Amino acid sequence: xVQYLLEASQVTDFVSHLCERKTVYAxxxxxxxxxxFDEVTDPDAVVLDYDRSLHSVKKYFLPPQERLLSFNIIENxxxxxxxxxxxxxxxxxxxxxxxxVLKLDHNFSLGHPEKHYLVRREGAxxxxxxFEPDPWHFSGSVGIGSREMRGFDMFLDKVxxxxxxxxxxxxxxxxxxxxxxxxxxxxxxxxxGFQQHIYVPQDKLGKxxxxxxxxxxxxEVAEQCTGCGTCNLVCPTCYCFDVEDTVxxxxxxxxxxxxxxxxxxxxxxxxxxxxxxxxxxxxxxxHRIYRKFKYISDETSEPWCVGCGRCTQSCTARISIVSIVxxxxxxxxxxxxxxxxxxxxx
Numbered sequence: 001x002v003q004y005l006l007e008a009s010q011v012t013d014f015v016s017h018l019c020e021r022k023t024v025y026a027x028x029x030x031x032x033x034x035x036x037f038d039e040v041t042d043p044d045a046v047v048l049d050y051d052r053s054l055h056s057v058k059k060y061f062l063p064p065q066e067r068l069l070s071f072n073i074i075e076n077x078x079x080x081x082x083x084x085x086x087x088x089x090x091x092x093x094x095x096x097x098x099x100x101v102l103k104l105d106h107n108f109s110l111g112h113p114e115k116h117y118l119v120r121r122e123g124a125x126x127x128x129x130x131f132e133p134d135p136w137h138f139s140g141s142v143g144i145g146s147r148e149m150r151g152f153d154m155f156l157d158k159v160x161x162x163x164x165x166x167x168x169x170x171x172x173x174x175x176x177x178x179x180x181x182x183x184x185x186x187x188x189x190x191x192x193g194f195q196q197h198i199y200v201p202q203d204k205l206g207k208x209x210x211x212x213x214x215x216x217x218x219x220e221v222a223e224q225c226t227g228c229g230t231c232n233l234v235c236p237t238c239y240c241f242d243v244e245d246t247v248x249x250x251x252x253x254x255x256x257x258x259x260x261x262x263x264x265x266x267x268x269x270x271x272x273x274x275x276x277x278x279x280x281x282x283x284x285x286x287h288r289i290y291r292k293f294k295y296i297s298d299e300t301s302e303p304w305c306v307g308c309g310r311c312t313q314s315c316t317a318r319i320s321i322v323s324i325v326x327x328x329x330x331x332x333x334x335x336x337x338x339x340x341x342x343x344x345x346x
Contacts, residue, residue: 001166001168002183003164003165003183003184004164004165004176004181004182004183004184005159005161005162005163005165005181005183005184006156006162006165006181007161007162007182008161008162008163009162010162011046011162011163012043012044012046013043013179014179015040015043015046015091016043017178017179018040018089018091018175019040019043021089021175022087022088022089022125023039023087024039024088024089024090025037025038025039025040025057025088025089025090025091026038026040026046026047026048026090026091026092027046027047027048027050027053027092028047029045029047029050030054034054035053035054036053036054036055037056037059037060046091046092047092048091048092048129048156048163049158050092051137052134052137052309052310052313053097054234055234056100056101056236056308056310057090057093057097057101058097058100058101058104058236060086060120060124061101061104061117061120061124062104062117062260064260065257065259065260066081066116066257066258066259067081067255067257067258068080068081068116068256068257068258069081069255069256070253070254070255070256071245071254071256072252072253073247073251073252073253073254074252083115083116083119084119084120085119085120085121085122085123085124086120086121086122086123086124087122087124088124088125089125089126089127090124090126090127091127091129092127092128092129092156093126093127093128093129094129095128095130095131095139095144095145095146096137096139096144096236096306096307097236097308098126098128098148098150098151098152099139099150099306100306100308101126101151102150102151103237103304104117104237104239105118105121106300107296108239125154125171125172125175126151126152126153127152127153127154127156127175128149128152128155128156129155129156129157129158129163130146130147130155130156130157130158131146132146132192133146133192133194133195133196134195134309135195135196136196136309136310136312137194137195137196137308137309138194138196138198138307138322139194139307140193140197141194141197141198141199141307141322142198142202142302142303142305142306142307143202144307145191147188149168152172153171153172153175154167154168154169154172154175154176155168157188159188159189164184164188165181165184196307196309196322197322198322198325198326199329200325200329202297202301202302202303203301205293205297205303205329206294206297206298207332208328208329208332209290209294211332211335212328213286215327215328215331217324217328218282218283218285218286219282221319222280222281222282222284222285224317225264225281225285225317225319226316226317227265227266227281228264228316229262229264229265230311230314230315231262231264231311231315232260232261232262232264232265232288233260233262234311234314235310235311236306236310237305237306238260240260240261240262240268241258241260241261242258242259242260242268243257243258244257263278263284263288263291264281264284264285266284269284285319285324289321289324289325291304292304292321293305293325305321
C-alpha cells in the first residue's frame with residue numbers, strides 16, 4: 001500500500017482540489033472550543049486538528065428532521081419525498097465516527113431496510129484523520145484506535161511535517177489523481193494512548209450485564225440525571241426517531257415528518273393510553289447503557305458504543321458512561337469472589 005506525504009503547506013490546496021471533484025463536508029470551528037461538520041465553501045476554514053465535532057456525520061444520512069411524505073385526505077393519495085444519494089466527500093472524520101456509520105449501516109439494513117438512510121449513503125466517500133485522545137475519548141477500549149482505517153476510502157495520519165496519506169479504495173485513489181504529492185517512505189510514530197479506559201473486553205461485558213440489572217448504580221446515576229436527553233442526541237450510534245402526522249387547518253392535506261428522539265426522554269416511553277413504561281430515570285439510564293453494551297452486542301459480539309466521549313463531555317451532570325461500566329465490572333468481580341475462609345480455610 002503506497003503512502004504519500006501531504007505537507008502542511010499543501011492542506012488548503014488539497015481541500016480545494018477535493019472541492020473541484022465533489023461537494024466536501026469537513027470540520028469547521030464553531031465558537032472558541034467547538035467544531036461541527038459543514039459544507040466547505042472556504043478551504044482555509046477547514047480544521048483537521050480537532051478533538052471531536054458536536055455531532056457526527058450521522059446527521060447527513062439521518063437528518064435531525066425530515067419530511068417523509070405529504071398526503072391528501074380528500075383524494076386519498078400521498079407523495080413520498082425524494083431522497084437522493086449524497087455524492088460527497090466527508091473529510092476529516094475520526095475513526096470512531098466512521099465505525100458509528102458502519103454500525104448504522106447494519107441497523108438500517110436489517111429487517112425492512114430504511115431506504116432514506118441507505119439512499120443517502122450511496123456515493124459518500126470518507127477521508128479519515130488521526131486524532132490525539134483527550135480526557136473523554138475511550139474508543140481504544142472498544143477496539144477503535146485513533147488510526148483505525150476500516151471503512152475509510154483514504155486516511156490522513158498527522159505527522160510533524162503534515163499528514164501521511166493512505167488511499168485504501170478506488171474512490172480514494174481517484175481523489176488523488178491530478179494532485180501532486182510525494183511518496184512517504186518513513187515510519188509512523190507510536191499511536192498515542194488513551195486517558196480513559198473500560199477495563200473489560202466486550203466478550204466479558206456480556207456476563208457483567210447479565211448480572212447488573214438490579215445494580216445500585218442505576219438509581220445513584222438517576223439522582224444526578226436531569227433527563228434532558230443530550231446524551232442521546234449527540235451519540236453517533238443512537239438512531240431512534242419519532243414520526244408524526246400533521247394535518248393542515250383545512251383538514252384536507254398533511255405531512256408525515258420524522259425527527260430524532262431518545263430513550264432518555266420521558267415522552268419516548270409513552271404508548272397509547274398514556275402508559276409510561278420507563279417512568280423512572282434509573283430505568284432509562286439502564287436501558288441506554290444496555291443498548292450500547294448488551295442488547296445489540298449479544299447479536300454482533302461488538303459494543304455498540306464507539307467511545308467518542310460525547311455523552312460524557314456534553315452531559316450537564318457530568319455523568320460518565322465509562323465510570324458506570326467500570327462500576328458494574330468492579331461490582332461483578334467483587335460479588336464473584338468467594339468469601340474469605342471459603343474452601344475449608346479458617
